[in-house]
Amino acid sequence: MGIYSALLAAALVVGAPWWLARMATSGRYRAGLAGRLGKVPSGLTGAAAGRKAIWLHAVSVGEVMAATELIRELRRQLPEWVIAISTTTETGQRLARERLGGQSPVFYMPLDFAVLVRRYLRALHPELVILMESELWPNLIDACASQGIPVAVVNGRVSDRSLPRYLRLSRLWRPILGQVSLFLAQSQENGSRFVRIGAAEGSVKVTGNLKYDVRAPETTEMTARLREMLPESAKIVVAGSTLEGEEKMLLEEWPKVLEDEPEAALILAPRRPERFNAVAELVETAGFDLLRASELVPGQRPRRNEGVILLDTIGDLASVYSLGRVAFVGGSLVPMGGHNPLEPARFGVPVVMGRSAENFREIVDAMRSAEAILIVEPSGLRKAISELLKEEDRARQMGEQGRKVFTAEAGATARTVECLLGLLRNRS
Template sequence: MILAIYSALLALVLILGAPWWLLRMATSGRYRAGLAGRLGRIPDELRSAVAGRRTIWLHAVSVGEVVAATELIREMRKALPGWVIAVSTTTETGQKLARERLGGESPVFYLPLDFAVLVRRYLKTLGPELLVLMESELWPNLMQECANEGIPIAVINARVSDRSFPRYRRLRALWKPLLKHVSLFLAQSEETATRLVEIGAPEERVRTSGNLKYDIKAAGESAMTALLREKIPAGAKVLVAGSTLDGEEKMLLEAWTKVLEVTPEAVLILAPRRTERFDIVAGLVEAAGFDVVRASKLQPGEVSLGQEGVILLDTIGDLASVYSLGTAAFVGGSLVPMGGHNPLEPARFGVPIIMGESWENFREIVVSMQAAKAVRIVAAPDLANAVTDLLMNENGAKEMGQRGQAVFTAQAGATRRTLDALVGLLGRLHRG
């Protein structure tokens, strides 16, 4: 009954929201990609990739989850030769990155809308021996249909954020019967493990494995990073502002004007979180009085960039590598109340980090970095001073970056623990 109500509400939301969705598709192109697959049409390449082969279905919603899962998927292939790891995503940016990183060896497709009839079509095609869900991707009909078909479920790198925990608790009556279908929960932290049990997960199936994002490895310097390294004047101090959201770019540009008064040789690389905002952010840069240097338009062999412009990183999948160019980094989603993004990407390069006051989505990580004095949390009015200090105080910035890198390194190992747990789960299931 609860699932019937959930499905009816989901259908109602889609029907009532249809005019808005159609308008967004027509005007921005967003949500258009993969629409047929989301509505249940199985891509031909997916059918052929899994035909006659043992399959694991892993769902990674967007860019962050794809990055975190990449090394695990590679290790799974080594541990399970001949198996197919089929990867679904929800967002277009996640899909593009998954195809770039994994498409040669893993079929990549869009997660269908969470209706039982659509989910069943994918389960019939894939015939997975295990469904692996990343972080907090708990889709009720997908989980129930797997249970109906006897397909075990593992939730890995699991997290329950401060924002979502009260909602999960209020809906415990919905989640408890669904969570009992999960064979294994691998939580990022002890706190998340406790929260999972509180919202209905069977305690004996919950373990703490650590955060896969601590095991993110650079896949080598990206071509874009190498190009920017060539273009940025030698000795220039660089601020990489990554994963910025609506409202943050204006604050950053206002702060940057003040930074340049003290350190005119500085360079700003601005990387919006969402691709559909690239043109909007370019307009904001121009309105602030700066030239826009679009990274996607740069060509090798041209003259180096001057300091009068702001580099707009309008590409997908390069930010994690571009952070290595930073004298300092600002991690976005934190000056606006959106919970922040992952500070580990710059930390792994020893780049000192600034964040705003909204970081609850990565609370365990930020708290550990705060304890090590490896991140600076600032309000918008203090942003210019914080950036200037890190760009000018070379020794202090270097030491802060080293502390962040040490936090990153000390927490490594989640990939191996997760791999061992998944392979062990498959072994137990087959022996059973």
């Protein structure tokens, strides 16, 4: 751990000018800075006083969403316990407070130095630490092991990009992973990868993907506002979780889509909030009437049919997908591994994605087998969207097949909770 901590400290020192510049110019990373540096929030100790606790770490929005049903089920099974939730990003923090903060203390994950994580362990005295997906923090894991606190990696995955790095350093990772009590993997492939990088085979179980169990509200206030704003005849395309480069592709193709289907309407939802303003500029530079969802007022209508609605809010996209005739799921036309196609599939909305879908390979493969998704090159984006808007029967059939995939694969939450409760029983 000494070498790891020294490298981490060196990286922070070398990167300090960049971090300070980012904080000064954009305001990013300021939120929760004291907590990240080891100052335990005043309410955290009080929230856990006299109660058994679980510490769950979910780095950002996607992990918070995946953890939502798990946390609710743990609360149901352990009503007297407190489940404390840490995040790394500000957007994850905001969503966790909004969705889960009423019953759970929410705080920023401290930097992974032994002296800092031990302060939080002393404040919470957790019976269990849960790390979502691929959050493997060596000093936190080591501190838990030294205090006899079990650690479980839940909804675990090892991405295509991460696997080679883990394998190159497997001799270093093996003792760290050996301190993790339980790996609950999304799929058999991910389970095998954990074993390959150093996890003990007996500690790995396949419980499925928690994202199959996500039940976002069918109608948020924003969804209702958008439904009221748009005419009933509008054929809405929801382009969700888009990354840099994808908005430009969509905006270049959108006039051609409107030629094919004049009633089409575009809701554009960038993945990262810090890009909202840049995407707004892209929309206006491309000559479209921009409507920012955060500024909508009741009864407002686009001034022109080809206006683009920018969904510049947090936590609404999963519900807004329900408005779509077609959904494009981003992070897939650029080589970033894609985002979750189950969010629109849940509502029976046909899905279009690019070829980069490694982060959700099993889900995408299941949807492809069911003919519930179209995988396209950038050059095929206009054709795919236009055809699904025009061919309503085909779109409806694709959407229903996607909904069946979503329903058939449910149950990961129950399997995960059963394993976690077993871990707690073995500890007592």
